[in-house]
Amino acid sequence: MHEMSLAINIVEIACQTADQNGAVKINSIEVEVGKLAGVLEDSLSFCFKAAQNKTAAENAQLEIISIPGKGHCKTCNISFNTESFFTLCPNCKGISIEIIDGKDLKIRAINVD
Numbered sequence: 001m002h003e004m005s006l007a008i009n010i011v012e013i014a015c016q017t018a019d020q021n022g023a024v025k026i027n028s029i030e031v032e033v034g035k036l037a038g039v040l041e042d043s044l045s046f047c048f049k050a051a052q053n054k055t056a057a058e059n060a061q062l063e064i065i066s067i068p069g070k071g072h073c074k075t076c077n078i079s080f081n082t083e084s085f086f087t088l089c090p091n092c093k094g095i096s097i098e099i100i101d102g103k104d105l106k107i108r109a110i111n112v113d
């Protein structure tokens with residue numbers, strides 16, 4: 001499962017970061033999940049619980065921040081929110097759209113003691 005490998009990755013990065021900072025406990029991990037990243041948030045939360053087991057992140061909360069998808073029309077040079085990669089410009093109905101935000105999953109913050 002896609003979300004499982006992401007969850008393992010998040011836990012590994014958090015543990016490494018905690019280690020580098022001499023932290024003993026990870027309280028929470030904030031991740032930004034783009035609406036167009038193809039990640040199911042519920043599934044990610046579920047997998048995280050399995051992945052954090054018996055690690056330094058065992059008691060950490062996973063906080064998921066949803067980032068809306070954003071497209072940019074090259075024809076009229078405007079940006080707009082979108083839920084899909086396959087979208088038309090809301091202004092000119094054109095197809096010269098570049099997706100500029102909401103494609104990624106990234107760790108925003110790791111809060112440690």
Ligand SMILES: [Zn+2]
Binds near residue numbers: 073074075092
């Ligand atoms: Zn346009």
